Amino acid sequence: MARMPSAERRRQLVEAAIRAMTRDGVARTTTRSISAEAGVSLSVFHYCFDSKQTLLEAAIETIIGDYVARVMQAAVEPKATLRDTVRVALQSYWDDVVAHPGEHMLTYDLTQYALREPGFEHLARAQYRQYVASATALIGQVCAARGIEPRLPVEVIAQSLAAIIDGLTLQFLVLGDEQAAASQLDITADQMVSLIEG
Known part of the structure; x- marks a missing residue:
């Protein structure tokens, strides 16, 4: 996985979350599914967001x-x-x-x-x-x-x-x-x- 600035990675995760939540609903969207949508590991998610x-x-x-x-x-x-x-x-x-x-x-x-x-x-x-x-x-x-x-x-x-x-x-x-x-x-x-x- 290519390294990118944390602000860009955060934006990538936010966009992935919006896509996932729009498709699946907020309650059914997990940090794991957001990470998968963004194509990053769960540890990358937790590096960029506390929760x-x-x-x-x-x-x-x-x-x-x-x-x-x-x-x-x-x-x-x-x-x-x-x-x-x-x-x-x-x-x-x-x-x-x-x-x-x-x-x-x-x-x-x-x-x-x-x-x-x-x-x-x-x-x-x-x-x-x-x-x-x-x-x-x-x-x-x-x-x-x-x-x-x-x-x-x-x-x-x-x-x-x-x-x-x-x-x-x-x-x-x-x-x-x-x-x-x-x-x-x-x-x-x-x-x-x-x-x-x-």
Whole structure:
């Protein structure tokens, strides 16, 4: 097995864990199966991660971080209207849901696993804090680019956006209705503009 930097090896293991958990579910995925998926020994896993718990933290951060980066990039057009910018950002997220439904389903599985497994509850709280922090950063970026002072605190708007997106994502994963999802994204964009501008 070729030596690689530990950060790269960690990324390899996280990607393997995401694939394995998406396919098999969080509860059925073990450190041994993750190691096998990554093509490394169990000792390599334990060199990179203290436990399955620390790997789950890294997996949550990776999944959220990857789509948040795409959404933030989509929201940088300063000449677009606020509503158009919000709608483009929402669509960027939604494109990821449609392209990677298994990973988004995995986020719900991770939440439920963390809430049921003693000692893992903090992972679910951290996951949802990350959702709100990401939405806060996005809304702050959009407002700052336009010189807008939101009528409500940005974090309050972000909490609303995170809750709405969470519900819409789950609804789409269950029902698979793309037309209804597109309509809900339009409504969500209008709601966000209303919360920001009044």
